[in-house]
Amino acid sequence: MRYRPTFRLTEFNLLLIPGALAIVGMLTIFLVGRGAVDWTWRDIWVSLAAAGALIGTSITFGIRGFRGDQVLFPITATLAIIGMLMIQRLTPSLVEIDPNYGFLATRHLMYLAIGLAGMWLVVMLSGPLRIAEHLQRYKYLLLLLTLALQASTYFIGDEVGGARLWISLGPIQIQPSEISKVTLVVFLAAYLNEKRDLMEASWRLGPLELPPIPYLAPMAVMWGASLLTLVALNDLGPALLFFGVFLAMLYIASGRMIYVIVGLLAFAAACWVAWMTFSRIDVRVKNWLDPFWDPYGVGYQPVQSDYSLASGGLFGTGFGLGHPTYISQVQTDYIFSAIGEELGLLGTLAVIALYFVFVIRSYIIAMRAEDGFVQLCVAGLATSLGIQTIIIIGGVLRIIPLTGITLPFISYGGSSLVTNLGVVGLILYMSSLPRRA
């Protein structure tokens, strides 16, 4: 049964959308750039390759007899193709500003290729390697890895724009928080699954009903690590993400709101202290409420982002016809504004709908799963992607203060793209595991 080939028809059909999008989008970029109907096959070979890779992935899944979810990959692929097109479209405009940006488009394609290959490998090899079993067994190793990754940025990290988010490994830069995000979720899933029954119980101390404190100890370590991340990295984004994921998983595993409420209060208190202590966070709060207080200084990006989103209107200026590069570093934190400018409200709503469907679909996969660890792992990974999306889009739209974090699958950035595609691979693999009756 394991190797009985199949044709993944739903997935194949859905993949026609990102495939066509890649080709049409790339053609648009070249036609707009030239201002004339003049193109060659060379212009779109990348898109043809991408479309081929997507279809090929689906077909090889089928040949391998893979029977996992058929919707998640097309959603991911659509978001990744939107990201690819956006980076291809932004690169020439960015090069006009600074020739050093020339590498962006090629590098992003490289990361995308690596990420897709990684996802494929995860799906293909997780079964034979009994990955779920190993992840559970070595959970404390994952905890250590998480902490080490977090600490590494503090000790050997490069400071970029006041925040330490990167470490250099030879020629490539890695954003450890993107990787530790995943190891954290997997650790929590394994730990909470093991202690699930105990977490639901409670201690009585006189009239007070207390959570099972001893089992919360590793949690407290994680919470401390999150706060240390905040302090050490001098940035709110990853800390908010870690803590959000941590609380969500605690709640999902135990069903007890009290964790969430206490956790949020504690985090709020910590944020307040941080706000009072760190000028960088104070600046972010000011930018959040009124970026025009310093429109040519630290408020420059949010002001330009507002202009960019507003110029999109309902339908957008059209792909390649806006001026999103007025926002500096638009390719990372603010890529959602570029989508808003060129694809309009319809485009931005479509993108957030894709993320929403991604999360909900993953939750359904989690609920169908038989194994407790798989349940928690899938739910946690999906939640981490959802929270990450909410944090960055909320920040770009100035619903919350902006925190430097990537938009999953879309932003420029190798660590983020490769890791998140790997996460999709893991969820896909887990969706093929035995289901509840």
Add this chain to the structure above:
Amino acid sequence: MHTALRTIFIMIALGLIGWGLFTGEDLSDARWLAMLFGAWVFLLLGTRIPLPSSMPTFNHSLIRTALVITTVFIVISAQLVRVQVVARDDIYYKTAIAPDGEIISNPRLTASKLNSQRGQIVDRNGVVLADTRQEDGTYIRYWPVPSTYGVTGYYSPLMYGATGLEGSWQRELSGETGTNAIEHTIRSLLGMPQQGANLHLTLDSYLQTSAMQMLNGSTGAVVVLDIKTGETIVLASNPTVDPNQLFTTGTDPEAATYWQTLLDDPETPLVTRANIGLYTPGSTFKTVTAGIAIEEGYAQPDTVYTDDGFLDIDGRILPEYNRPDDTRDQWTLADGIAWSLNVVFAQIGLQIGGETYWQDAPHFGFGEEIPFDLPVSQSQIANNRGALSDRNTVADTGFGQGQIQITPLQLAMIAAMWANDGEMMRPYLVDSVSSPSGSTVRTTSPKVWKSPVSAETAGKVRDMMVNAVDNGSIQNAKVGGYVIGGKTGTAETSDDRAHSLFIGFIGDPEPRYAVAVVLEGGYGGENSATAIGRDILVATIERRP
């Protein structure tokens, strides 16, 4: 939680969002965010649906989490709708001043200006007055007939903005409106530069240039209107500005230097006198006094007044300098127009009285906003109603001094009205607007703006003005073969620079064109204002018989 309660919570949440989106136009970001968070809390409460207790804890809490994520995505969508659609214009056009005094505005605004092919402005004969040519990808605006600055204005998007038609017809010229909606959408979808609509004027650039030459460097204004339609044939103001020197594609020190000389020039060349300049009308206003007196029944052209060289108004002696015959002391109203007798008109003014002046002045457009394609300064009969309770002010008003302020354009409108059976036409410059492909998008049709007097009264004033040319003090305005009527004026100003004015009309004999001329400082006196008025009227009627 009860279903009804949940429904109420959801309604409150949606209500808050809807209210914030659609009525809170001036809502500050912080307030809107507070409302959004409030709405979110209600959404959280409203989505706490009951779940069966038999459900496993995991499913139970995952569904709750999914609902929370759903509410957050609703909040994000609401914010998107606000930023991209509802408050779009407020954000797009928002400008602010940085702490260092620099102004920040959306950089797309200037970029789009240099990337759009602005429409042409052409005169009534198709002579191009403003056009756009492409150089190295940017569109350069230029004005082949710089003497028409008073009409076209300048266009300097990166430095000084726009004035004249370039300013008041900005939206049409830039293609924002006025062009074919389908064409506009197609071009915007294809990313082609927008093409602006073209303005076809009533102006005759040849006559405009002639008028500028007649002014011969003097500070002043000449306005020629078509009596029957209100078409503006000439709208000349001197000194003028070369708009070509103010257009820049970046920051241009030469333009800045030129701008500074314009600002420093005591003759204020940036002020287009024909529509912006306010002048005391002097004796040209006697036509209005005569019109009101006849219309209100105080006098007729043959009503006789005593003018023996001076008039005592409550102890102030008003001298008379204009009598052609110092021995004669009985003069009719018509004589008063023909010889511009101040003593006669002071008496008529007092007959009319301040209150009637105040009541009737708006019928002639005083204190009213004149509908025109360019901004027009608001005229006045007096500083306020109370000022007209002073008899001396009323007497002065009778012969056009006092506190009256009026633009040359309105003077021409009044002159035309006398020859148009008392109907004052709405003046206009833009005859039609055409889309870039050449099809006419809209045309202006002549409209009566005011009817201050009856046709009979107007005819009487018209005849008196013709009589002034034929038999009175301005016989130098007479030209064989045409019916010409006119009235001169000298405006005494506080700085001892009397301005010379002339209003008049020409017909063959059907009334055709009306004119108003103002010469600041009165170089050459009333005679040269009259000569300019006569020459431009004749030039106009001969060019367009």
